[in-house]
Amino acid sequence: MPDLAAIVIHCRDPYLLAPFWSMVTGLPVVEDDRAKLADGSLGPTEAVLLRDPSGHRPDVWISPADDLPSSGRIHLDLVGDAEERAAVLAAGATVVRELPRWTVLADPEGNQFCLLPRTEAHADALLPGH
Known part of the structure; x- marks a missing residue:
């Protein structure tokens, strides 16, 4: 069986959702992405990575998307x-x-x-x- 490596959450605004999902999951934003969030320098299609420093939990990517359905983007x-x-x-x-x-x-x-x-x-x- 394959192992679960990551969960991707599509969003409109990674600046809003990355801190939210970091707090909710307890997964910190990786250092490079934390700096980009702080200075507003994410590229228009650039995702933010939340990663467990111990490597025991799957990564969570907060990824901007142009076309988002009203439901079904994720379910945790x-x-x-x-x-x-x-x-x-x-x-x-x-x-x-x-x-x-x-x-x-x-x-x-x-x-x-x-x-x-x-x-x-x-x-x-x-x-x-x-």
Whole structure:
């Protein structure tokens, strides 16, 4: 089986979404991209790389795209406790809907993702098509 190497999140504004997804995933922006974000020097098609320094988690690329569908650009399932949920909301996420076993949230550009409580993450909560 192939290993998952990276997740790509297409967006309109990498300056907005790179810091958001860095905070939400806990993956730091790589040094070169952090400098470009700080001085506004990203090229028009240049992606921003979020990378786990230990190399244990997949990379996340925040990549600008001209044509974005209204849904389906990404879908991540994240696991977190109440404090982490509050931090995600404080970073700019919004609640789309509350379900019995998880919450559907949206990032600042409307990409939806799910947040499951830690107790559900190892249960059968990850159902196809949610």
